[in-house]
Amino acid sequence: MRTRNSVTTLSQFVANEQAKYPTATGNLSKIFRDIKFAAKLVNRDVNKAGLVDIIGEHGSTNIQGEEVKKLDVIANNEFIWSLSAGGDCCAIISEEEDYVRHLNPDAKYVVAMDPLDGSSNIDVNAAIGTIFSIYKRVTPVGTPATEEDCLQTGENQIAAGYVIYGSSTMLVYTTGSGVNGFTLDMSIGDFCLSHPDMKTPEQGKIYSINEGNFKEFSSGIQKYVDSCKEKRMSARYIGSMVADFHRNLIKGGIFMYPATHSAPKGKLRLMYECNPMAFLTEQAGGKATTGDVRIMEVKPNELHERVPVIMGSAGMVEECLSCL
Numbered sequence: 001m002r003t004r005n006s007v008t009t010l011s012q013f014v015a016n017e018q019a020k021y022p023t024a025t026g027n028l029s030k031i032f033r034d035i036k037f038a039a040k041l042v043n044r045d046v047n048k049a050g051l052v053d054i055i056g057e058h059g060s061t062n063i064q065g066e067e068v069k070k071l072d073v074i075a076n077n078e079f080i081w082s083l084s085a086g087g088d089c090c091a092i093i094s095e096e097e098d099y100v101r102h103l104n105p106d107a108k109y110v111v112a113m114d115p116l117d118g119s120s121n122i123d124v125n126a127a128i129g130t131i132f133s134i135y136k137r138v139t140p141v142g143t144p145a146t147e148e149d150c151l152q153t154g155e156n157q158i159a160a161g162y163v164i165y166g167s168s169t170m171l172v173y174t175t176g177s178g179v180n181g182f183t184l185d186m187s188i189g190d191f192c193l194s195h196p197d198m199k200t201p202e203q204g205k206i207y208s209i210n211e212g213n214f215k216e217f218s219s220g221i222q223k224y225v226d227s228c229k230e231k232r233m234s235a236r237y238i239g240s241m242v243a244d245f246h247r248n249l250i251k252g253g254i255f256m257y258p259a260t261h262s263a264p265k266g267k268l269r270l271m272y273e274c275n276p277m278a279f280l281t282e283q284a285g286g287k288a289t290t291g292d293v294r295i296m297e298v299k300p301n302e303l304h305e306r307v308p309v310i311m312g313s314a315g316m317v318e319e320c321l322s323c324l
């Protein structure tokens with residue numbers, strides 16, 4: 001797809017995609033407009049983090065008992081502000097919000113998000129991200145969103161994506177017809193299509209797991225990790241899911257946060273970490289599983305529920321499953 005000066009912006013791309021569906025109302029593209037705007041605000045703040053007083057602890061813990069960083073709160077507020085100002089979102093599930101945040105009851109979309117993923121990397125200037133997932137509500141428009149709207153399985157996602165604040169800032173998303181990546185061009189202040197139709201290699205050479213937990217893994221996961229070493233694969237793990245995922249998506253690899261003896265459901269959250277990344281993985285040709293079931297088939301029971309995750313290049317995920 002080529003437009004003026006051979007540049008396709010995210011807004012143009014979303015509009016073109018939407019034009020393929022004559023019944024589309026345009027509301028989804030408005031959600032993308034709001035996500036894009038919030039991402040630009042977060043990008044600005046991430047970039048000036050070392051210059052102003054926004055590095056470090058916020059001084060609180062979230063409902064999951066994790067230390068909250070100042071930038072977690074800033075990013076959360078920016079996304080909530082943008083989505084509520086836009087008026088097309090009826091409810092938000094956020095890592096940083098204990099409960100559902102209700103917005104416009106007349107809107108039809110629910111957004112689940114991890115506003116700042118990889119918080120532990122903020123202070124050390126390594127890549128961090130934002131993850132989002134969009135659902136259509138199942139209850140009637142005009143009423144407050146319910147649990148039924150907010151706890152849908154990943155299969156019901158109508159869009160999902162992430163923003164990576166790395167050596168450049170990118171937004172990568174899917175609506176179920178492939179994965180496309182857009183790089184923020186600061187000179188024009190817009191995301192431009194840079195990675196059309198992203199596909200992850202069937203096999204890769206990278207395994208990403210917090211191997212410090214090795215002794216806590218099941219024997220199956222230990223066996224698979226040992227096999228990666230036997231094959232002289234590269235271990236790459238920075239502790240930002242978005243950054244680890246993005247690298248593996250492009251180069252081919254496997255990302256795992258499995259169950260441990262002390263955390264039988266793993267660490268990562270189903271609604272705003274695993275499901276959106278699983279949707280992207282599958283749309284790029286890869287696989288995403290808990291080890292027992294496809295991530296996107298897990299029926300959520302609560303907003304901040306955790307699930308073990310194994311995702312990435314299809315051949316590697318299958319090999320891992322064969323060890324379990």
Ligand code: AHG
Nearest residue numbers: 114116117118119120210239240241
């Ligand atoms: P968040 O910063 O949103 O809480 O997420 C951190 C997550 C994820 O990004 C990463 O993959 C994982 O935690 C790293 O955990 P370990 O430090 O236990 O490896």
Ligand code: MN
Nearest residue numbers: 114117118273
């Ligand atoms: Mn996270």
Ligand code: MN
Nearest residue numbers: 095114116117
């Ligand atoms: Mn987070």
